[in-house]
Amino acid sequence: MIQxxxxxxxxxxxxxxxxxxxKNVNLTFxxxxxPSFNESCSYVxxxxxxxxxxxxxxxxxxxxxSYRDYGALNKIRSIKDSMVILARPVLFDxxxxxxxxxxxxxxxxxxxxxxxKLYSGNLNYLPATAMSVRRLVEYYNIDCKGKKxxxxxxxxxxxxxIFMYFQRKNATCTLxxxxxxxxxxxxxxxxxxxxxxxxxxxxxxxxxxxxxxxIIIDCGYHxxxxxxxxxxxxxxxxxxxxxxxxxxxxxxxxxxxKNALLLHTLYKNSKEKELNNF
Amino acid sequence: MIQxxxxxxxxxxxxxxxxxxxKNVNLTFxxxxxPSFNESCSYVxxxxxxxxxxxxxxxxxxxxxSYRDYGALNKIRSIKDSMVILARPVLFDxxxxxxxxxxxxxxxxxxxxxxxKLYSGNLNYLPATAMSVRRLVEYYNIDCKGKKxxxxxxxxxxxxxIFMYFQRKNATCTLxxxxxxxxxxxxxxxxxxxxxxxxxxxxxxxxxxxxxxxIIIDCGYHxxxxxxxxxxxxxxxxxxxxxxxxxxxxxxxxxxxKNALLLHTLYKNSKEKELNNF
Numbered sequence: 001m002i003q004x005x006x007x008x009x010x011x012x013x014x015x016x017x018x019x020x021x022x023k024n025v026n027l028t029f030x031x032x033x034x035p036s037f038n039e040s041c042s043y044v045x046x047x048x049x050x051x052x053x054x055x056x057x058x059x060x061x062x063x064x065x066s067y068r069d070y071g072a073l074n075k076i077r078s079i080k081d082s083m084v085i086l087a088r089p090v091l092f093d094x095x096x097x098x099x100x101x102x103x104x105x106x107x108x109x110x111x112x113x114x115x116x117k118l119y120s121g122n123l124n125y126l127p128a129t130a131m132s133v134r135r136l137v138e139y140y141n142i143d144c145k146g147k148k149x150x151x152x153x154x155x156x157x158x159x160x161x162i163f164m165y166f167q168r169k170n171a172t173c174t175l176x177x178x179x180x181x182x183x184x185x186x187x188x189x190x191x192x193x194x195x196x197x198x199x200x201x202x203x204x205x206x207x208x209x210x211x212x213x214x215i216i217i218d219c220g221y222h223x224x225x226x227x228x229x230x231x232x233x234x235x236x237x238x239x240x241x242x243x244x245x246x247x248x249x250x251x252x253x254x255x256x257x258k259n260a261l262l263l264h265t266l267y268k269n270s271k272e273k274e275l276n277n278f
Numbered sequence: 279m280i281q282x283x284x285x286x287x288x289x290x291x292x293x294x295x296x297x298x299x300x301k302n303v304n305l306t307f308x309x310x311x312x313p314s315f316n317e318s319c320s321y322v323x324x325x326x327x328x329x330x331x332x333x334x335x336x337x338x339x340x341x342x343x344s345y346r347d348y349g350a351l352n353k354i355r356s357i358k359d360s361m362v363i364l365a366r367p368v369l370f371d372x373x374x375x376x377x378x379x380x381x382x383x384x385x386x387x388x389x390x391x392x393x394x395k396l397y398s399g400n401l402n403y404l405p406a407t408a409m410s411v412r413r414l415v416e417y418y419n420i421d422c423k424g425k426k427x428x429x430x431x432x433x434x435x436x437x438x439x440i441f442m443y444f445q446r447k448n449a450t451c452t453l454x455x456x457x458x459x460x461x462x463x464x465x466x467x468x469x470x471x472x473x474x475x476x477x478x479x480x481x482x483x484x485x486x487x488x489x490x491x492x493i494i495i496d497c498g499y500h501x502x503x504x505x506x507x508x509x510x511x512x513x514x515x516x517x518x519x520x521x522x523x524x525x526x527x528x529x530x531x532x533x534x535x536k537n538a539l540l541l542h543t544l545y546k547n548s549k550e551k552e553l554n555n556f
Contacts, residue, residue, distance in 0.1 A: 115393075173453055176450050177450070
């Protein structure tokens, strides 16, 4: 059984990003978080660690859950070479906060404009976790064409963009979720070549339905250090899988920073232009 | 077997739109078409007929396939209460043409911003054919929750938005396409509760795989007046279906005009505002 591991790619990413940072690509990351959520705080901390390795600057902004937040986010819009990361979950009107982020400063691809780009088929606009899945699939030369892919979980930031990726790569995709009947889910698990777990829940996969030609990609991470799969497969239980930790996880932050680099490259001289020139 | 028919809804639409047009909602439709494509011309003609019934103005613009087109489209941006319909197919750089359309004047929901809204789950932003499917499903009280839906065809303007609709309505959706293996397609046809045809090709459905609990929604239209299904089902062959002509087709243009009305209502006073206030 092959383990699909993110660490080598992560090392390459860090080297590449460091190199860019040393060659006058100076980005400043505004890390916006909600102190009442542990996940929000710990996400910001992980980003800071990686930014420090790379050599890019960061400013943290603690959400006050008042109108001041709108003003603060709005101010960032006009700052040259700024990137904004909204470390979710946040309690206070996420949609409005996102609407204040400039799409050119949105490496998490949360703005409607960037989501529209992905929906139109541009795979440069995958959010960080989906981009990490893409990069693992490509790194390990997994052929998707005509394959049956089951994505379980339909969040805008993980499940849905992963679905978009696989369908663009010519897989026949099924998107399952909390309203999928258990019997249908099990049937789909049996029949799929690739199964992506993106629910944040364990216990959805009954291992008796798995076989040694299948690949499982696990995007979950639980506080006890396990993924959505919740067990370590035996040697012949699957063809390949992403362990947790070590699979998708190591890539998410460097994929986010690479997204930032891409947006910066695309739009470096455009902040002065009117948006409606697009 | 139930026939799902668009004509009653179309009548209601026309009455509603006429009423709006008579009450000072004055929209002008810029119909941009490519004379070298019959489909482009005939689409514009059908829109004109409906606009004349409703009482809204229209201006046709014939693509010259030169840089003049960019200038012309760009000028429309600043016209108050204008709506732009790009009657595809067009030969000349569709993506650039679309990028010149203001999202507030885009009832076909072709711009990245509007596509992002749909991708985020806002079903007001379905393009005309997908919106027509949604409206038929709702008019006939078809319950989607937990149902297995197979959408065949993944175009940005038809198949993909229909997929988005059904998954938002809690169906378990599979998106099949030209790269789907025939054996997988047949299996999915057998197992699905609702099958949507959106390929522009006939002969994909072997009727021996159908059963009388299934619903077929046919979005195809061929020059001989038939749909993608290509045959008329027998009385007990299906639970329900949309005949061609008469099913989805009658709704597409009024759904497009209702989309225009929605955008107009949302943004009526915003053309003067900067886009980056969003």
